[in-house]
Amino acid sequence: MPILDVQHIEKHFGTTRVLEDISFSLEQGQALAIIGSSGSGKTTLLRCINFLETPNQGRILVNGETLFDADDPATQRESEVRKKRLHFGLVFQSFNLFPQYTALENVTLAPGLLAQERPDFKQNKKAILEEIQAEGRRLLDKMGLADRAGHYPHQLSGGQQQRVAIARALALKPDILCFDEPTSALDPELTGEVLKVIRSLAEQKTTMIIVTHEMAFARDVADQVIFMDGGVIVEQGPARQVIETPREERTRQFLSRYSEN
Template sequence: MPILDVQHIEKHFGSTRVLEDISFSLEKGQALAIIGSSGSGKTTLLRCLNFLETPNQGRILVNGETLFDAEDPATQRESEVRKKRLHFGLVFQSFNLFPQYTALENVTLAPKLLAQENPDFKTRKKEIFDGIQSEGRELLAKMGLSDRADHYPHQLSGGQQQRVAIARALALKPDILCFDEPTSALDPELTGEVLKVIRSLAEQKTTMIIVTHEMAFARDVADQVIFMDEGVIVEQGAARQVIENPREERTRQFLSRYAEN
């Protein structure tokens, strides 16, 4: 059974169709890259998975459980949506770190708030918080940021901020970690350090969906690639095959435009 099963997702804003009949599935431990030009619907698709947008049609299943069904309003209740979001993590293009918190506090804030919902929170508060704290430090160490734990976001470079954001998303142990153009807001020399982190996550078999414009990275790191254009999936398949030997003419045109740049 796939960990993620997306069935016939449709999304329109007013009369503009942004996503049309999007279906794909993802196996546990696999990395999926979504490529395509700006405005092809990639970001909207990620936002639908993270319940930041509500699809007009379709279903989203995680581990066989229906998280979202456009036909069933009961799956769209605010209180339940909050819990369901936790199946997914999202790393934003613009990092969106909380500026008033240090790197470590950014990573531990949400786990600490969630821990308050545990029935035994009151009796074990210190123990729970200590655990979250040391997990947060471990995650930052994994990102190569041990010495930056007490820095505020504005004291960090873009690449460091994005790595904090990745640690923050990982802290909630999502089933599927989504990246929305994680390096698009970075200088070329900072792109590498973030890609390196994502690459190591792939090697550790983290289930990921990565929207990216880095074709070589998609080919080398992802297992699957989806090429989107004008809100539809034009082609999907094994990463190397789609990027090196695309079957569809539209994919070929898109990739050749990239090769020129």
């Protein structure tokens, strides 16, 4: 059974159809890269999967459980959607760190707020918060930022800020970690350090969806690749096959334009 099953997702903004009949599945421990030109629907798809946008049609299942069904209003209640977002961690292209908090505080904020909902929080508050702090430091160390825990975002490079954002997403222990063009806001020299972290997560079999314009990275790191154009999936399959020997003419045209840039 796949960890994620996306069935016939459609999204419209007014009369504009942004996504049409999107279906795919993702196995636990796999990395899926989504590629395509700007405006092809990649980010909208990711936002639908993370419940930041509400699809007009379709279903989303995680571990066999229906998290969203366009025909079932009960799956769309805000209280339910809030819980379902916890299945996904999202790393934005623009970092979205809280500027008034240190790196460690950014990583531990959400787990600390969630912990307050635990029935044993009042009795074990100190131990629980210490555990959250320790986990936050462990994640920053995993990102190579152990010595930056007390730094504020403005004291960090773009690459460091994005690595804090990755640690923050991992802190909630999501089933699936999602990246929306995680290197597009970075200078070329900082791109490598973020891609190295994502490559390491792939090697550790972290289940991931990566919207990216880094074709070589997608080929080498992802298990599967989806190519989107005009709001539809044009081609999907094993990463090397899609990128090195695409079957569809539209995919070939996109990749050839990319190689010329």
